[in-house]
Amino acid sequence: MPGRGALVGLFALLAACAPAAWVPAQDGTIHLPPGFRINTFVSGLDAPRFMAVSPSGDLFVSIPSRGQVVALPDRDGDGKADRVVVYADGLNRPHGLAFFRGFLYVAETGAVVRFPYRPGDLTGGKPEVVVPDLPPGGGHWTRTIAFGPDGKMYVSVGSSCNVCEERDPRRAGILQFNPDGTGGRIFARGIRNAVGITFHPRTGELWATNNGRDWLGDDFPPDTILVVKDGVHYGWPHCNGSRVPDPDFGRPDFCKATALPTAEIQAHSATLGLTFYTGNMFPAEHHGDLFVGLHGSWNRSVPTGYKVIRIPMQGGRPGAPQDFATGWLQGDRAWGRPVDVITGKDGALYVSDDRAGLIYRISHSNR
Numbered sequence: 001m002p003g004r005g006a007l008v009g010l011f012a013l014l015a016a017c018a019p020a021a022w023v024p025a026q027d028g029t030i031h032l033p034p035g036f037r038i039n040t041f042v043s044g045l046d047a048p049r050f051m052a053v054s055p056s057g058d059l060f061v062s063i064p065s066r067g068q069v070v071a072l073p074d075r076d077g078d079g080k081a082d083r084v085v086v087y088a089d090g091l092n093r094p095h096g097l098a099f100f101r102g103f104l105y106v107a108e109t110g111a112v113v114r115f116p117y118r119p120g121d122l123t124g125g126k127p128e129v130v131v132p133d134l135p136p137g138g139g140h141w142t143r144t145i146a147f148g149p150d151g152k153m154y155v156s157v158g159s160s161c162n163v164c165e166e167r168d169p170r171r172a173g174i175l176q177f178n179p180d181g182t183g184g185r186i187f188a189r190g191i192r193n194a195v196g197i198t199f200h201p202r203t204g205e206l207w208a209t210n211n212g213r214d215w216l217g218d219d220f221p222p223d224t225i226l227v228v229k230d231g232v233h234y235g236w237p238h239c240n241g242s243r244v245p246d247p248d249f250g251r252p253d254f255c256k257a258t259a260l261p262t263a264e265i266q267a268h269s270a271t272l273g274l275t276f277y278t279g280n281m282f283p284a285e286h287h288g289d290l291f292v293g294l295h296g297s298w299n300r301s302v303p304t305g306y307k308v309i310r311i312p313m314q315g316g317r318p319g320a321p322q323d324f325a326t327g328w329l330q331g332d333r334a335w336g337r338p339v340d341v342i343t344g345k346d347g348a349l350y351v352s353d354d355r356a357g358l359i360y361r362i363s364h365s366n367r
Contacts, residue, residue, distance in 0.1 A: 029327050030325055030326070030327040030328070030360070031325070031326045031327045032324070032325055032362065033324065035283070035364055035365045035366070036362055036363070036364050036365075037362070037363055037364075037365070038325065038360050038361065038362050038363075039079055039080070039360070039361050039363075040080070040358055040359075040360060040361075041059075041072070041074075041079065041080055041081055041350060041358075041359045041360060041361040042072050042080070042081040042084060042358065042359050043356075043357060043358050044084075044357055045061070045063060045070070045084070045357045045358065045359070046063055046065050046066050046357060047063065047064070047065045047354040047355075047357065048061045048062070048063060048070075048339070048352045048353070048354055048357065048358075048359060049061065049062045049063070049064055049095055049142075049339050049340060049352060049354055050062050050095055050096050050097055050144060050273060050339070050340045050352070051097065051273075051340050051342045051350060051352055051359070052097035052098055052099055052104070052342070053099075053342060053343075053344060053345055054071075054099055054104075054117070054119070054121075055099060055117075055119050056119045056120050057344070057345030057346070058071055058072065058073045058074075058120075058122070059071070059072040059073075059074070059081070059342075059344065059350060059359070060072070060087060060097055060104070061097075061352060061359065062094045062095050062096070062097055062106070063094075064093040064094055064095055064109075064142075066089075067089060067090055067091045067092065067093065067094065068086055068087075068088060068089050068091065068094070069086075069087045069088040069091065069094055069097065069104075069106060069124070070084050070085060070086055070087060071084075071085040071086075071087045071122040071123075072084060072085075072359070073085070073122060077346070079346075079348070079361050079363065080361075081359075085122040085123065086123070087104075087115075087121075087122060087123055087124045088106065088115060088124045088127065091106060091108055091113070091127075092108040092109055092110060092111065093108060093109040093141060093142075094106045094107070094108050095107050095108070095109070095142040095143050095144060096142070096143055096144035096145035096146070096155070096156075096197075097145070098145045098146055098147055098153075099117060100147045100153075100179060101179065102116065102117060102118075103115060103116060103117055103179075104117045104124065105130075105145055105147075105153070106127070106145075107134075107143035107144060107145040107155055108134075108143065109134070109136050109137055109141045109142070109143055110133070110134050110135070110136030110137070111129055111131055111132050111133070111134055112129075112130050112131035112134065112143075112145065112153070112155060112177075112181065113127035113128060113129050113130065114127060114128050114130055115127050115128075129181075130177075130179075130180055130181030131155070131177060131181045131184065132181075134155065134157060134170075134175075135157055135160070135168050135170050135171050137160075138158070138159070138160035138161070138171070139158070139159065139160055139161050139162065140158025140159055140160070140192075140193045140195075140211075141158070142158065142195055143155055143156065143157060144156045144194070144195060144196060144197050145197075146197045146198055146199060146206070147179070147199075148199050148204065148206060149199065149204040150204075151179065152176050152177065152178065152179075153176070153177040153178065153179055153181075154174055154175070154176055154177075154187065154197060154206060155174065155175045155176075155177065156173075156174050156175075156191070156194040156195070156197050156208065157170055157171050157172070157173060157174070157175060158171070158172065158192065158193035158194070158195070158211075159171055159172040159192050159193060159236070159237075162213055162214050162215065163192075163213045163236075163237045163246065163248055163249060164237060164249075165237065165249065169186060169189070170186060172189065172190065172191055172192055172193075172236055172237075173186055173187070173188050173189040173190065173191050174186075174187045174188045174191060174194060174197065174206070174208065174228055175187060187228070187230055187231075188228045188229065188230065188231070188232050188233070188234065189232075189233045189234070190233040190234040190235045190236045190238075190239075190258060191208065191210050191226065191228070191234045191236060192210060192211060192212065192213060192236040192237070193210065193211040194208040194209060194210050194226070194228075195209055195211065195271075195272045195273070196208060196209040196271070196272050196273040196274040196292070196293075196340070197209075197228075197274075198274055198275055198276065200276060200316075201276050201278050201288070202288070202316070203316060205227050205228075206227070206228040206229075207225065207226065207227055207228070207262075207274065207276075207290070208225070208226045208228050208274075209223065209224075209225060209226075209271040209272060209273070209274050209292060210223060210224045210225070210226055210234070210261070210271070211223055211270060211271060212224065212240055212241065212267060212268075213236070213237070213240060213246070214268070214299050215299070216240070216247070217267075218267065218268070218300050218301055218302065219266075219267050220240070220241070220244075220267055221240030221241045221244065221267060222240075222241045222261075222264035222265055222266065222267050223264070223265040223266070223267065223268075223269050223270070223271040224241065224261035224262075224263065224264055224265065224271075225261060225262050225263040225264075225265065225271070225274070225290075225292070225311070225318065226259070226261055226262055227262045229259070232258075232259045233257075233258050233259065234258060234259050234261075235255060235258040235259070237249040238250055238251040238254050238255060238258075239251075239254070239255035239258055241261065241264060242260055242261060242264070243255040243256065243258060243260065262317075262318060263311060263318045263321065265292075265294070265309075265321060266304050266305070267300070267304075268297035268298075268299060268300040268304060268305070269294040269295075269296070269297065269304055269305035270294060270295035270296055270297060270298070270305055271292055271293075271294055271295075271305075272292075272293045272294070272295045272338070272339050272340060273292070273293045273338075273339055273340030273341050273342070273352075274290060274291065274292045274293070274341065275290070275291050275341045275342050275343055275349075276288055276289070276290055276291075276313075276343075277289050277290075277291060277343055277349065278343050279343045279344070279346070279347030279348070279349075280347050281346065281347030281348060281363060281364050281366055282347070282349075282364050282366070283364065283366065285312075286310070288313050289310055289311060289312050289313050290310070290311040290313060290318060291308060291309070291310055291311075291324065291341045291349060292308065292309050292311065292321075292341065293308055293338035293339055293340055293341045293351060293352075294306065294307050294308070294309060294338060295337050295338060295339060295354075296328070296329065296334055296337050296338075302332075303329055303332055303334065305329070306326075306328040306329035306334050306336070306337060306338070307323060307324075307325060307326040307327075307328060307329070307338065308324045308325035308326075308338050308341060308349075308351055309321045309322060309323060309324055310322045310323075310324040325338070325351065325362065328353075334355070335355070335356060336353040336355050336356040336358070337353060337354055337355040337356075338351050338352070338353055339351075339352045339353065339354050340352045344361070347363075348361045348362060348363045349361075349362040349363075350362075
């Protein structure tokens with residue numbers, strides 16, 4: 001049995017690596033650039049995750065902990081949800097949402113289902129299973145979905161582990177399907193955990209966030225932003241960041257042939273949802289910029305993340321990341337954890353928070 005000194009050391013290590021301590025939301029203040037303001041769009045949700053805007057402009061959000069998708073209409077346009085309506089229930093850890101050609105698609109942890117959707121619908125009928133056999137669960141259980149300008153459906157599937165050689169080649173990558181679920185194939189590999197995926201509104205490129213592996217120190221490897229291309233390998237588990245061989249699974253020659261990230265984010269930030277700003281409310285210099293939710297670290301001695309960043313786009317390429325919305329982390333205590341970001345029909349930026357159970361609306365004094 002370990003001695004008392006060893007146990008004290010173990011507890012100290014675990015304490016240092018724990019997520020930032022929780023404090024009540026009312027103790028926090030969100031800081032934004034001049035001219036921007038934030039309000040609570042809806043509260044009282046049970047760990048809301050990923051969002052989608054319906055053709056009618058209603059905001060939908062997944063609630064994996066309850067197996068639900070809920071609709072959050074704001075028909076009076078006051079910047080707050082009128083009510084919370086359960087659109088679908090009884091799902092298996094639903095996460096990613098996407099509206100496409102008369103359907104709401106929902107990515108569960110082991111399947112993709114879709115609901116017939118008519119403009120204005122707030123409750124769904126019986127779902128149709130279009131992809132019945134995604135690799136389920138695992139260390140990274142979320143599945144995120146997006147439709148490209150090519151009309152194809154893209155689904156991200158995270159790794160089953162921190163770092164390992166996967167037995168199922170569909171893990172740690174992005175899959176492509178026809179909208180009816182046929183024609184499934186591996187689109188890209190070597191992406192450890194692409195929780196967020198989206199398409200560039202002008203170029204049609206597929207962009208993704210990627211969470212780097214754990215237990216290599218406070219500052220390595222970085223989280224990354226990727227432009228994902230067909231048939232390309234992005235390195236994991238053999239390489240981290242910009243082709244740095246992994247100490248456990250490294251293959252230097254292989255790493256030389258992998259794709260470089262488009263941008264690097266502070267290690268352990270837990271980079272999740274991302275969106276290109278496509279509204280008209282924000283100042284012109286923000287149009288087309290990339291906004292990213294950083295969920296926050298759980299195994300870094302000094303917590304990091306817990307914010308929304310802006311990545312200015314310059315000639316279609318990303319500039320240096322900038323803090324946009326901060327304040328969820330106060331010292332070593334956090335009262336919220338940003339997850340997803342999305343541009344609303346009104347031009348505001350919406351942010352989900354699965355710790356505080358809120359969705360925020362960020363607007364600008366231009367409107």
